[in-house]
Amino acid sequence: MNQLYGNAVVGQSGGPTAAINATLAGVIRGVKEHIDGGLIGTLYGMRNGIDGFMKERLINLSAYFDSEEKLQLLEHTPAAALGSCRKKLPKLGENDAFYESMIELFKKYNIRYFFYIGGNDSMDTVAKLSAYTKSHSYEMVILGVPKTIDNDLVGTDHTPGFGSAAKYICATVQEIIRDCAVYTVPAVTIVEIMGRDAGWLTAASAIGRVVNGIAPDLVYLPERTFDMERFFSDVRAALEKHPNVVVAVSEGIRFADGRYVGEGTQTGATDAFGHAYLAGTGKALELAVKAEIGCKVRSIELNLPQRCAAHLASATDLCESVSTGRAAVKCAGEGTSRCMITAQREEGEYRLTFVPRDVSEIANKIKYVDDSFINPEGNHVTDACCHYLLPLIQGEAHGCFENGLPKHLILE
């Protein structure tokens, strides 16, 4: 590909995380440091992802981020500063007019570089746009920049945003275990953790096992079929050892017949991509334990703070998220296109290298928790799993505080 001179646009898409703005800051830094005044002229931000782009809702990020202070504040601000969307692009061949009008907008703003920060669904957008532009005369660079707390993208060691969610979950579960330990009455506490398909976040609740020996008594991931009778027997065995049993469960655990354990406590609503909207797995198990075992039982859904608790982000994650954004700009400057930036973990001491990979081989696939990371009984993770996850939660990024409260950057 010839060197392309023009402007760039960056968008954020899908569910927010505590680190997606750090990746945005990385793209901004990359443009400023490496290519400013060179290949890339102006860096635009699209409001609310591709949805806002089609409505020409753009902001000149090159002009807005005129200070290091603003960039640092952006890096510690949770959720998507540009706004997000959950738009699914039309299948190729089904609505060419949509893609044509998108290309017209690229031409209008002289955009030759397209960066899209998101998870699995967003990589679908990147893959479709990549495929469409292959057969189109307008030359441009299209890159996916990963983020998802779920850590379920294939082809990469782990995803930006995951480490911060993992750290929040693991630290909060440590505190919950302390809280539950104060009474002598037998009690079961069920902590419901995000993760519809892959159990990475729930696995992270157990990291403490290789740090201080403190972890939930039982851990259930969606990678294993959930059996209620086995669960009761696991809980009974745990209660025999000590009175304060803590259980971590993925929201997405299912019975052998495919039904979600949490099904029925929701109305069966689905999101724009047709995914079932889940909530209530913990509550369902709470009611089951109460009915079957009869002891004191409660459920805790960690909910949104898992993805937005920037006050307890992983310093490692934020740093890697910035690096991922920077790497995307570097790859773009070298002419790499139709790829997602992946992270490869080197052998030995923990260290990542960032490598672009064909996005069509990444989109719409799911990376599950490795078999070797789940114990044979299917009710806990292995030490190998904890050791794999441990480097990702190192360092505390507590964010910026002012007058007792977190200070966030708001892009008005």
Added chain:
Amino acid sequence: MNQLYGNAVVGQSGGPTAAINATLAGVIRGVKEHIDGGLIGTLYGMRNGIDGFMKERLINLSAYFDSEEKLQLLEHTPAAALGSCRKKLPKLGENDAFYESMIELFKKYNIRYFFYIGGNDSMDTVAKLSAYTKSHSYEMVILGVPKTIDNDLVGTDHTPGFGSAAKYICATVQEIIRDCAVYTVPAVTIVEIMGRDAGWLTAASAIGRVVNGIAPDLVYLPERTFDMERFFSDVRAALEKHPNVVVAVSEGIRFADGRYVGEGTQTGATDAFGHAYLAGTGKALELAVKAEIGCKVRSIELNLPQRCAAHLASATDLCESVSTGRAAVKCAGEGTSRCMITAQREEGEYRLTFVPRDVSEIANKIKYVDDSFINPEGNHVTDACCHYLLPLIQGEAHGCFENGLPKHLILE
């Protein structure tokens, strides 16, 4: 009262907080600094409150806490390091044998000083024991040391533990508001906050209003009757202003007929096993908004982390909690008994003084949120409320971390 020479015992009781161990550390520090080698010989800790004391489950705290490092770690450890209980003492005159055996234990361990750290129910224990020992020949000093995230003890400006819970709630709500702002689709997010009788914690969710202008759109406290039709109309009005409406509600809000909103709404939903789904307050309102307004709606129960998130404690609260424990020992040394240590806020710049007050005038009463702190519509707090609360959340105490995880002191 004559000066008493003997040992002391301290206990923790009721629900844990992020600061109750700081108060315990204050008692330990007080004994070490002021009276060690003087009036008080050994400081014992009772395991699981008065319940464990009656079983002689004691730990020698004077011996255990032999380093500043241990005390600092204790101050940043959430929940009750000594364990807790929820035991209600018998009414006076109904079971003298119980009190007699307690006095026998005091004699056995030569205990002349009794410190009990707790909330409303624990002050009932202190008041009963105070009343019983009045008519008993065994001389001793009995003091209540306050803690409760609920901030509902009368006679004191606010309670140790409240500031940390308030800070966690307020900061988390700021992050949730950022998270909710990323989409353009109209949506209502309902945040359920602890507080069965008094709405202090829910009020704290709004502090940001006088700091950065960011607060929930609507705030409902148990001090005001909850009306579903007025709520719908409030939500509709808020949705007309912007698409991402955030509502903070106390778990304890009730309808005019006295029913809790969380127990009064029949959802009809069942879980995977056909059990009726008992909605919480937030969940009940979520289903009501979905049925009536039909927009996207979710509920978030902040749950246990409100009282155990030591990783985001208020530095002011921890400092005051230590001071309260210290003040109790100082008062005891001066012969004050049958009191609870209260905090009085001075006029002008924020500053507290600690004053003992007759515990019988404090126990079994509830301090509600002032009328002047709630707006006339009953759907928000006033600026005066936010200004009153703001000093209590100043400073970030992020706790001790080791290898990426919080480090806690565990009294084996």
